[in-house]
Amino acid sequence: MLKLIQNEWMKLWHKKGTWAMVALLIVVIIGPGIMMKYYESKTAEDLSWQENEQQTITNYKESLTNEELTVEDKKYFEEQIALAEYRLANDVPNQTEGSLESFMSFTSSMLTLVTLFTVITAASIVSNEFSTGTIKMLLTRPMTRAKILTSKLVTTFLFGLFLFLVNVIVSAIVGFVLFGVATGTELEMVNGQIVEKAVWGDLAYHYLLSAGDFVMSTLFAFLIGSVFRSSSLAIGLTMFLSFTGTMIVMFLSKYEIVKYVWLTHSNLTQYETGGLMIEGITMPFSLTILAIYAVIFLAISYVSFMKRDITA
Amino acid sequence: MQQPIVQLQNLSKTIKGKQLIHNLNIDLYPGQITGFLGPNGAGKTTTIRMMTGLMHPSEGKVIIDGQSLQEHYEEAISKVGVIVENPEMYKYMTGYKNLLHFARMHKNVSKARIDEVVTQVGLENRIHEKVSTYSLGMRQRLGLAQALLHRPKFLILDEPTNGLDPAGIREFRMYLRKIATEDGVSVFVSSHLLSEIELMCDRVAVIQNGQLIDIREIKNDTASFYYIEATPSEQVTAQLQKLDLSFTVDNNGVVVEIKKEDIPNLMTQFVNEGIQLFAVQPHQKTLEDQFLEMTGGGQIVEANSK
Numbered sequence: 001m002l003k004l005i006q007n008e009w010m011k012l013w014h015k016k017g018t019w020a021m022v023a024l025l026i027v028v029i030i031g032p033g034i035m036m037k038y039y040e041s042k043t044a045e046d047l048s049w050q051e052n053e054q055q056t057i058t059n060y061k062e063s064l065t066n067e068e069l070t071v072e073d074k075k076y077f078e079e080q081i082a083l084a085e086y087r088l089a090n091d092v093p094n095q096t097e098g099s100l101e102s103f104m105s106f107t108s109s110m111l112t113l114v115t116l117f118t119v120i121t122a123a124s125i126v127s128n129e130f131s132t133g134t135i136k137m138l139l140t141r142p143m144t145r146a147k148i149l150t151s152k153l154v155t156t157f158l159f160g161l162f163l164f165l166v167n168v169i170v171s172a173i174v175g176f177v178l179f180g181v182a183t184g185t186e187l188e189m190v191n192g193q194i195v196e197k198a199v200w201g202d203l204a205y206h207y208l209l210s211a212g213d214f215v216m217s218t219l220f221a222f223l224i225g226s227v228f229r230s231s232s233l234a235i236g237l238t239m240f241l242s243f244t245g246t247m248i249v250m251f252l253s254k255y256e257i258v259k260y261v262w263l264t265h266s267n268l269t270q271y272e273t274g275g276l277m278i279e280g281i282t283m284p285f286s287l288t289i290l291a292i293y294a295v296i297f298l299a300i301s302y303v304s305f306m307k308r309d310i311t312a
Numbered sequence: 313m314q315q316p317i318v319q320l321q322n323l324s325k326t327i328k329g330k331q332l333i334h335n336l337n338i339d340l341y342p343g344q345i346t347g348f349l350g351p352n353g354a355g356k357t358t359t360i361r362m363m364t365g366l367m368h369p370s371e372g373k374v375i376i377d378g379q380s381l382q383e384h385y386e387e388a389i390s391k392v393g394v395i396v397e398n399p400e401m402y403k404y405m406t407g408y409k410n411l412l413h414f415a416r417m418h419k420n421v422s423k424a425r426i427d428e429v430v431t432q433v434g435l436e437n438r439i440h441e442k443v444s445t446y447s448l449g450m451r452q453r454l455g456l457a458q459a460l461l462h463r464p465k466f467l468i469l470d471e472p473t474n475g476l477d478p479a480g481i482r483e484f485r486m487y488l489r490k491i492a493t494e495d496g497v498s499v500f501v502s503s504h505l506l507s508e509i510e511l512m513c514d515r516v517a518v519i520q521n522g523q524l525i526d527i528r529e530i531k532n533d534t535a536s537f538y539y540i541e542a543t544p545s546e547q548v549t550a551q552l553q554k555l556d557l558s559f560t561v562d563n564n565g566v567v568v569e570i571k572k573e574d575i576p577n578l579m580t581q582f583v584n585e586g587i588q589l590f591a592v593q594p595h596q597k598t599l600e601d602q603f604l605e606m607t608g609g610g611q612i613v614e615a616n617s618k
Contacts, residue, residue, distance in 0.1 A: 003416040010413065014405045133400035137458065140364045141417040142390035309327075310366035 004143065004151035005158070008125070012159060021117040025163060026170050029107050033174045036103070049093045053084040060084075083187050086194050092187065101186075101199045103175035107167060108206055114167055115214045116239075118160035119221040123234030125152045126226040126305070135310055145306045149226065153298075156218060168207075205272065212268030216290060217242060219297040227304045249277050259285075262293040314341050317391075317498045318363070318466050322372035325358055325522075332358050333522040335372070340466070340498045345488060347513035347530075348502035349603060355522040356502045357397070360470050363500075364394045377465060390418065393464035395472055399455025403444040407435060407454050410443060411461065418462040425461065432487070433457045448475030456484070460491075467491075469501045473508055485512050506603055518603065536572060537595040541565035542587050551585060567595050 012018050060077045063069075069077075087093065126149070129135040138148060186197035217238050224234035241248075245263040252258040264277050265286035316339035323336040333355045340346055350356045361367040363374050365381055365388075374381040376388040401410045411430070415421040430439050433453040443451065452475050459467060467488075473481045489512075491497045503509050509516060510530065517527040541564050542548050548566060552559050555578070559568040570578065575592065582589055 007413050007416055010409065011402060011405070014402070014409070016404075132403075133398070134402060136364075136366060136394075136396045137400060137414065138417075139366060140389060140392065140394040140396070141414070142386040142419070143417055144385060307368070309368060310361065 001147060001151065004147060005154055008151050008155035009158070012121070012125075012155060018121075018159075021120070022163070022166060025110070025113055025117065025166055028110055028113060029167065029171045030174055032106070033103060033171075033178050036106075037178045050088060053087050056084045057081050083194060086187065099179050100172065100175040100181050101203075103179055104168075104171050105199075105203055105206070107171035107175075108203060108210070110167055110171075111164070111207070111210045111214070114160065114163040115210075115217050117163055118156065118214065118218050119238050120231075120235055121159050122156045122218045122221040123225040123238065124231035125156055126222070127229045127231040127234065130229040131231075139310060146302060149302060149305045153222060153301075156222060160214060160218060164207075206269065209268040209272055212286075212290060213242070213266045215294065216262055216266040219294055223297045223301045226301045246277070253278050260289060262290060265289050316340055317342050317377055318500070319375040320359075320363070320372070321375065323359070323362060323369050323374065324371040325355075325362060325367065326370045331522065333362070333369075336519070336522075336524055338517055338524065338527065340500055342465070342496040342498050343492050344515065345492050345499040345501065345513045347509035347516040348500060348519070349506070349509060349516055350502075350519040354519050356519065357470065358522075359519070360396060360468055360500075360502060363468060364392065364396060365389055366396070390462065391465045393459035393462070393467045395455045395459050395468070396470045398448075398471075398474065399451055399458070401443045401451060401454060401458075404442065406442055407439045407446070407450075410454065411439075411458060414458045415461050421461050429457045429460050432460070434483075449477055449480050452476050452480070452484075456487075463495070465497060467497055467499045469499065471503055472501060473503065473505060481508065488512060536570070537567050538570055538575065539565055539567050539591070539593050539595040540589075541591040542582060542589045544587070547585060547587050548582070551581065551587070555581075565591070 060081050064074065064077050064081075129138055139145060186199055187194055188197045220241070221234045221238040224237050225231055228234065241263065245266070249258060249261065249264050252261065258264055258278055259281060264281065267277070268283075268286065270276050271283050271286075318338075318340040320336050320338045323333060324331065325333040336359060338346075348356055348359070358367065362369045363381070365385060368382070374388075377391050379388040381388040401407075402413065405413070408426070408430070411426050415426055430436055433456050435450065435453050435457065438446065438450060443454065446454065452472065456472070459469075473484060476484060485508075488499055488501075492499055501509065501512060513530055515527065515529045518525050539562065540548070545561075545566075549559075549561075552566065552568060557568050557570055559566045568578075579589065579592070
């Protein structure tokens with residue numbers, strides 16, 4: 001089994017596309033980093049942080065006089081004013097704009113790219129063997145088809161994990177070199193209390209929640225790729241669903257069935273921001289639904305791969 | 313008789329209600345090269361795919377060295393080396409990496425064994441180049457190399473000489489003969505090149521419309537034929553009929569079934585009759601003739617019209 005994974009890993013890295021993906025991932029981290037650094041140094045402010053906070057308070061108070069404010073806006077402005085007053089009173093400067101921490105939470109949005117690249121790999125790892133005809137060579141070996149498919153699945157996830165690590169490590173290095181560790185403290189309002197924000201904890205939680213979409217998209221692409229033996233169909237369909245997923249859920253939101261569609265749940269970061277796709281779902285419920293779908297996707301992939309007559 | 317290494321027992325395959333293979337029974341023995349012939353669409357490839365586990369039989373089974381391919385897949389297939397149609401390799405890797413890839417999927421294939429096989433198929437100079445730079449003949453050699461890595465007891469080849477140059481074909485033939493006689497490997501070759509099969513094989517199995525129509529040894533052709541070119545032809549045929557010899561008219565002459573020792577006698581009679589003789593030569597009935605005789609020409613139509 002280990003040797004099979006070794007084989008798949010070897011084949012993966014002999015493709016130019018794989019290297020291009022890693023290169024692209026690194027470029028989209030370094031590029032914006034340099035740009036942010038460039039603009040930061042251009043717009044170096046003359047104001048001290050106290051003056052800045054004072055300005056924030058004045059601005060927001062002015063905004064509050066506007067009578068057309070929604071309840072949320074009003075709440076937001078009031079919170080910001082409270083935070084700024086707290087900073088001035090307790091001498092707690094805000095975090096500087098460019099920092100390792102803020103850069104890393106910015107690059108965590110690049111995890112979408114990690115998912116996309118893993119989806120591409122998942123979609124093609126089985127279907128490419130069919131389209132090149134190498135599947136005949138691969139399956140006439142003393143390894144059951146189940147083992148071969150498993151090795152491909154494991155390799156796909158290893159590759160995804162690798163890309164994730166590249167994202168984290170490269171953005172940590174770039175962030176550190178360009179901006180350095182942040183000074184100051186990030187504050188937030190929790191239930192009317194002003195508390196220090198756990199920046200790293202929040203980031204780790206965000207990473208963890210992003211795994212929901214990552215795993216489901218990868219499994220879905222793997223399913224389509226191995227059942228229909230077409231990588232373009234698999235990539236296309238997975239991308240289509242991830243773009244239109246929110247819309248589909250909205251269309252279905254009138255019906256009870258929406259709760260049992262994986263698209264409603266796959267974006268777990270909805271629990272972080274609190275803006276739930278539909279009302280009345282909870283994290284454990286979402287995880288259960290996702291687990292059920294994951295098993296279904298895998299079962300279909302395995303059964304179809306093992307029963308298939310190879311005519312390629 | 314020896315114990316067969318491969319047995320096809322009542323092998324049948326039905327796809328979408330159409331029966332492609334009907335109750336095929338073939339035994340293959342160690343050290344023997346068996347040719348597998350049939351017109352296009354006769355079911356050769358389907359049969360070979362069932363023998364390699366790429367397709368699942370609808371009925372019947374394939375037994376390799378005493379183990380059923382369907383029930384003990386890993387054990388059974390580990391004795392088989394396969395080249396199905398064109399050997400498709402990972403073009404973006406070197407030949408060596410390809411072999412390494414397949415070697416890892418077998419037990420007990422050492423690096424030394426890979427080098428040995430590479431030398432055997434004559435690829436040592438190009439093995440560390442990407443397969444995409446290989447010619448078709450070189451890919452065939454690489455295909456043979458991957459099939460031999462694990463010292464199979466049974467070798468299945470589908471159209472193996474496709475793309476090889478004449479020297480390559482000859483070398484390939486000699487090599488197959490060598491592993492068959494020295495290592496007792498049983499070889500099963502499907503090919504359209506009848507002359508190739510004729511030179512290579514000990515016996516042929518012929519299938520048509522999914523049914524085995526004949527299986528016979530090649531080299532024991534006992535009847536002897538002679539080609540005689542002489543004029544005038546009316547006199548020749550009259551003479552032959554008088555002597556009660558069976559013959560067929562072929563181009564300018566006739567093909568006569570006659571023993572070698574009777575030839576001088578016949579010649580004397582021809583000369584006495586004033587027949588002008590141009591040529592007398594032994595006539596080998598080629599496998600092609602036999603094949604066409606057995607299958608009655610191309611019969612693809614029948615299979616497809618059902």
